[in-house]
Amino acid sequence: MRLRDAIIDTGLRPGDRLSxxxxxxxxxxxxxxxxxxxxxxxxxxxxxxxxxxVRIPQASxxxxxxxxxxxxxxGDVLLRAAAHRPRRYLLPARRAxxxxxxxxxxxxxxxxxxxxxxxxxARASGLEQTVRLFxxxxxxxxxxxxxxxxxxxxxxxxxxxxxxxxxxxLAAGDPRAAVHAxxxxxxxAVRHMHGRARSTAFDVQLWSRLxxx
Numbered sequence: 214m215r216l217r218d219a220i221i222d223t224g225l226r227p228g229d230r231l232s233x234x235x236x237x238x239x240x241x242x243x244x245x246x247x248x249x250x251x252x253x254x255x256x257x258x259x260x261x262x263x264x265x266x267v268r269i270p271q272a273s274x275x276x277x278x279x280x281x282x283x284x285x286x287x288g289d290v291l292l293r294a295a296a297h298r299p300r301r302y303l304l305p306a307r308r309a310x311x312x313x314x315x316x317x318x319x320x321x322x323x324x325x326x327x328x329x330x331x332x333x334x335a336r337a338s339g340l341e342q343t344v345r346l347f348x349x350x351x352x353x354x355x356x357x358x359x360x361x362x363x364x365x366x367x368x369x370x371x372x373x374x375x376x377x378x379x380x381x382x383l384a385a386g387d388p389r390a391a392v393h394a395x396x397x398x399x400x401x402a403v404r405h406m407h408g409r410a411r412s413t414a415f416d417v418q419l420w421s422r423l424x425x426x
Contacts (some may be wrong), residue, residue, distance in 0.1 A: 227271045227360055231260065257349070259356050269360060277357065277406050281422035284350045285399045287343055288331070289392050292379070294338035296388035303383055306333040313376050319412035324358055324365045327372050334383060361406065370407055372398070400416060400426050 225231065237247035251267045254260040261270045297304070307329040316323040328351055335347045365372065375398035381389035411420065420426065 225269050227269050229269045231267045231269060253336075257352070259352055270356065274418065275416065276291050277403060278420050278423065280350060280353055280357070281399055281403045282420070284347070284354070285396065285424055287337070287347045287350065288399070290343050291335045291338040291340060291347060292383065292391040292395055293388040294340050294343075295334055296383050296386050296391055298337055298339055300306075300384060300396060302339070303334070303380065304336040306330060306337055306380055306383070309333045310376055313373055313419055317373040320369060321364040323369045323372055327365070327376065328354065330376050334379065337383070357406065365405075368401070371401060375401075396424075 232249065233248040233251060234250055237244040238252070239246060242250075251260065255262055255267055259270070261268045264291065279303060307355060309326065309332075313328040313330050316326040331353060335344050338344065347421050375394050378394035379391050379398070382388070
């Protein structure tokens with residue numbers, strides 16, 4: 214997402230205003246196109262505000278918990294379906310996992326590679342409606358990562374370990390093992406992310422209540 218990358222590069226913070234003129238400059242597109250992008254992102258609740266007053270969203274610990282709890286449950290459905298599909302549908306996920314390994318080795322772009330891997334195994338499920346919901350949550354996750362300035366280089370090894378476990382389980386047709394690895398991965402991601410969203414204390418009870426973890 215070019216706008217997300219621009220937010221990282223320019224140092225915009227939660228609550229900062231994002232005008233059509235500034236967006237056009239960041240994306241190097243006409244102002245009308247920038248206004249359309251902002252309007253669509255507000256409609257999708259990726260950015261806050263309304264026409265003429267668009268802002269970078271605030272990110273609280275509870276926002277992180279809610280988003281990841283919903284994403285985890287969507288992933289459960291997709292993994293169970295993907296585990297019963299022919300193995301050929303996993304080929305894009307295998308290629309995406311190679312990119313995760315390269316990112317883990319270099320310490321760069323691990324989060325992007327990891328989200329792409331998740332997207333590919335989700336698509337392998339064949340569940341079009343659930344995939345759309347999952348990909349919508351991916352856009353929100355990307356924005357949270359940008360807003361919170363998260364660096365996943367230190368957690369690259371565990372990301373790669375869990376991704377390999379997920380793909381191994383899917384290839385073996387073992388949905389239980391795939392879901393278990395997914396839950397471990399999501400739980401670690403939330404606990405990493407919440408530390409950068411400390412407007413309120415991390416509500417462990419809320420996370421456990423919503424996810425059962």
